[in-house]
Amino acid sequence: MSAEVLTGKAFKFGDNISTDLICPGKYYHLRSTPMKLAEHVMEDADPDFYSKMEKGKAFIVGGDNFGLGSSREHAPLIIRLAGVNAVIVKSAARIFFRNCINVGLPIIITEEIEKIKDGDELSIDLNGGVIKNLTQNLEIKFPPLPRIMTDILNSGGLVDYIKKNKDFKL
Numbered sequence: 001m002s003a004e005v006l007t008g009k010a011f012k013f014g015d016n017i018s019t020d021l022i023c024p025g026k027y028y029h030l031r032s033t034p035m036k037l038a039e040h041v042m043e044d045a046d047p048d049f050y051s052k053m054e055k056g057k058a059f060i061v062g063g064d065n066f067g068l069g070s071s072r073e074h075a076p077l078i079i080r081l082a083g084v085n086a087v088i089v090k091s092a093a094r095i096f097f098r099n100c101i102n103v104g105l106p107i108i109i110t111e112e113i114e115k116i117k118d119g120d121e122l123s124i125d126l127n128g129g130v131i132k133n134l135t136q137n138l139e140i141k142f143p144p145l146p147r148i149m150t151d152i153l154n155s156g157g158l159v160d161y162i163k164k165n166k167d168f169k170l
Helices: 025-030 034-038 074-081 094-103 147-155 158-164
Strands: 005-012 058-062 084-089 107-109 121-125 130-133 138-141
Touching: 005 084, 025 034, 034 074, 074 084, 074 094, 084 121, 094 107, 094 147, 094 158, 147 158
Parallel strands: 005 058, 058 084, 084 107
Antiparallel strands: 005 121, 121 130, 130 138
């Protein structure tokens, strides 16, 4: 996630999208091959999602309680591996939010999720805390992530951050 500004198309989902909808259980046998598992991301919520979205040019937009369910890192990991730039939600399960940061997937929380429609073209300034909805010509502000979280994202995730900062101290 080294880009400060991300661009792409919004793919909108509703409330209460569970980790089982993100990472379908019927493909659990693929967990040791995450790239293969990523081909099935969001399949139980939208069977055509992976084939419709353009890698590196997509955002998942969800409502309340996104990522509820199990605490497996597979759900945010396969979102990132599938090529989704970021997850934008009204609210997220705490462990899902933290797992997103840990695997290097930006996650944005905003109350103004209704201002984004399915298919809207977006530009997101992660450091500035601004989503530009290019389709509707409007801006949505969100609280930027704390510096430590952006540092983790810019490193590619928590493991890479720790490797790069072996002498890190809180």
